[in-house]
Amino acid sequence: MELGKLSYKVLRVGMITSTVFLLISIGCNVLNFKSYSDAFSLLGLGILIATPYIMVCSIIWYSIKEGEKKLLLTSSVVLIVMMASLAVGLVFHIAPTG
Amino acid sequence: MFEYLIMAIFAGFIGSIMGLGGGVIMVPTLTSIFNIPIHKAIALSIMGVVATSVSGSSKYFERKLTNIRLAMYLETATTVGALSGALLALIMREGSLYLIFAVFAFYVCIAQLHSIRNEEKERVVIYKAHVRRVTNKGFFNFSGEYYDEYKETNVKYEVCGYLKGWLISMFAGVGSGLLGIGGGFIKVSAINIFMEVPLKVAIATSKFMIGVTAATSAVLYYVCGVVDLGLVAPIVVGTTIGSYIGTLVMNRLKSRWLALAFAMLVAYLGLNMLFKGLRIIGVMI
Numbered sequence: 001m002e003l004g005k006l007s008y009k010v011l012r013v014g015m016i017t018s019t020v021f022l023l024i025s026i027g028c029n030v031l032n033f034k035s036y037s038d039a040f041s042l043l044g045l046g047i048l049i050a051t052p053y054i055m056v057c058s059i060i061w062y063s064i065k066e067g068e069k070k071l072l073l074t075s076s077v078v079l080i081v082m083m084a085s086l087a088v089g090l091v092f093h094i095a096p097t098g
Numbered sequence: 099m100f101e102y103l104i105m106a107i108f109a110g111f112i113g114s115i116m117g118l119g120g121g122v123i124m125v126p127t128l129t130s131i132f133n134i135p136i137h138k139a140i141a142l143s144i145m146g147v148v149a150t151s152v153s154g155s156s157k158y159f160e161r162k163l164t165n166i167r168l169a170m171y172l173e174t175a176t177t178v179g180a181l182s183g184a185l186l187a188l189i190m191r192e193g194s195l196y197l198i199f200a201v202f203a204f205y206v207c208i209a210q211l212h213s214i215r216n217e218e219k220e221r222v223v224i225y226k227a228h229v230r231r232v233t234n235k236g237f238f239n240f241s242g243e244y245y246d247e248y249k250e251t252n253v254k255y256e257v258c259g260y261l262k263g264w265l266i267s268m269f270a271g272v273g274s275g276l277l278g279i280g281g282g283f284i285k286v287s288a289i290n291i292f293m294e295v296p297l298k299v300a301i302a303t304s305k306f307m308i309g310v311t312a313a314t315s316a317v318l319y320y321v322c323g324v325v326d327l328g329l330v331a332p333i334v335v336g337t338t339i340g341s342y343i344g345t346l347v348m349n350r351l352k353s354r355w356l357a358l359a360f361a362m363l364v365a366y367l368g369l370n371m372l373f374k375g376l377r378i379i380g381v382m383i
Contacts (some may be wrong), residue, residue, distance in 0.1 A: 003166055007306075008159035015152045019338065025331040029099050029120035041327045045145065048334065049320060051152050059170065074170040077309065081177040085314045088181070089321030094188040096137035096324060 003062050010058050014051025018044045053082060102132070103332035108149060110340025115347065116360050120337050121279035122206055125199060126367035129374065136195045138326055140187055140278030141319035144173050144312050145330055146337035147280045151309030154345070158302035161244075165295070167305045168240035169310075172267040172285070172303075176311040179271020184315035188322060196375025199277055202338055205367025209283070210361040214354055244299055251303045257294050265291040267307075275315035280308040297373060 021044030027038035056079045063072035105127055107121035121143045128139035187195060241256040257263075266288035270281035282304050289313045290300035319325055 004159045004162055004164065007164075007166060008156050011152050011156040011159070011309075015149075015156065015338075018149075018152075019335065022331040022335050026099065026103070026335060029328075029331070037331070038327045041331045042335070045325070045327070045330050048145065048148055048152065049313050049316050051316075052148065052310045055291070056170075056310060059166065071167055071170060074167075074174055077176050078170060078173045081174070081181060082310070082314050082317070085115070085177075085181045085318045087126060088185070089318040094185070094322050096135075096188050096322075 003059065006058055006062055007055055010055045011051065014047060016056065018051065021047065022043075037045035055077075056082065099332050100134025104330055105131070106146060106333045107255050107340035107343075110146065110337035110342075112340075112360065112363075113150075113337075114341040114344025116210070116357065118206070118280070118283055120340065120361045121277065122149065122203060122364055123367065124333075124337070125278050129196075130367070130370050134326075134329075136192050136199070137187065138197070140276075141316075141324040142326065142329055142333045143278035144274070144316045144319060145325065146333050147274070147278070147312040148309055149334045149338045150341045151280065151305055151312060154341060155302070155309060158305060161247075161302075163244050163299055163302035165240060165242045165249075165257075165299055166306070168242070168289070168295070169307045171240060171260075172263060172289070173307055173310050174283070175264045175268040176271035176274070176281075176307060177314045179268040179273075180275035180311045180314040181271075181318065182275075183272040183275025184318045185275075186272070187330070188318075188324070190276075190339050191379075193375050193378035195276075196371045198379060200368045200375060202277055202279070203320065203364050203371060206283075207361045207365040207368060208362070210357055214357050214361075224232040237241045242299065244296070246298070253296060255258040255294075255299065257293050257342035259292040259294065263288045266292060271311050271314075274308070274311050275318075280312065282308055282364045348363055361379050 021040050023035045025040035025044060028040060056075055059075045060072060060079060063075060106120070106124065109123040109127065112123050113120035124146060125136070125139045125144040128134045128142060129136050134142070155164065239257070241254070243252055243254045246253045267285060268290065270284035273279060273284065275279040285304035285307055286297075286300045289295045289303055290297050295303070
């Protein structure tokens with residue numbers, strides 16, 4: 001599969017899935033199902049944030065498959081920094097200062 | 099809930115027709131009208147930025163305008179910048195963030211007024227980028243080709259100014275993580291003016307990059323518990339709807355007067371942020 005088509009599919013699936021969950025969350029909020037609303041919101045948000053992560057992973061997979069070393073190098077660095085951001089948050093759990 | 103949805107639609111719409119993300123409208127509105135602490139407003143805004151990028155960039159893939167290889171090269175800078183910016187925002191005091199945002203809003207206002215004056219000059223720069231010949235080879239060779247629907251021909255382009263583009267992208271990343279904005283206007287100018295990539299490709303590549311950059315800082319804000327789950331859904335859905343409507347009508351609406359009105363609105367929001375920041379740090383009562 002072409003790289004552009006692959007990225008397009010990942011983005012489309014991520015966007016549609018997260019929007020559906022976030023719309024259900026709004027619906028639950030309107031119907032006063034607060035706990036369900038938060039759960040769907042969490043799910044939608046998780047998928048939304050994960051979409052760019054999955055896309056970078058798919059670019060890495062493509063570059064390995066096609067033997068594109070330059071793309072593999074740059075996309076791997078990007079994924080490492082993105083994972084570092086997650087790790088920093090999990091380890092230090094910085095609370096904002098007022 | 100519905101007031102947040104309407105505000106997000108408005109922010110996404112205005113941002114889209116002006117070629118910016120909704121962050122420059124979203125953050126001041128959330129802090130000034132809804133009295134949400136600035137850290138939470140930035141975190142909510144960055145979620146909207148991820149959504150508009152994910153939904154908006156897919157259409158450019160369909161038209162094969164996005165240069166993914168160039169985007170990944172520049173992302174090595176923007177993601178580092180976004181991580182640093184988000185960390186800085188989390189440890190920075192509220193007052194300082196208000197003041198930095200005010201400076202940014204004034205910059206956007208001045209840039210908008212400047213672009214109204216220099217529309218003709220910018221067209222010359224864009225044309226120059228289109229007619230460059232492909233000569234660059236080597237490791238940093240992200241040259242590409244796209245089909246120009248207006249000219250009905252394939253346009254080849256080469257990329258130059260790699261270091262400049264990389265450094266400016268790093269700056270855009272810091273801005274995105276720190277202020278909850280997409281930083282698209284910085285990235286587009288870096289790719290178009292400094293790297294001499296055609297404007298259409300620069301816009302498509304930047305739109306794709308914004309999502310990856312924003313997701314880097316978004317995950318940090320999320321894990322640190324700054325994101326208000328009750329407000330995420332209306333903000334994200336609203337921004338997506340607003341920017342979608344914006345892209346549908348942008349060619350019919352964009353005019354000098356609209357750009358001027360936007361510049362004035364951003365200036366007003368910037369002043370609001372400035373006064374709030376000065377009050378918090380105790381300079382103004």
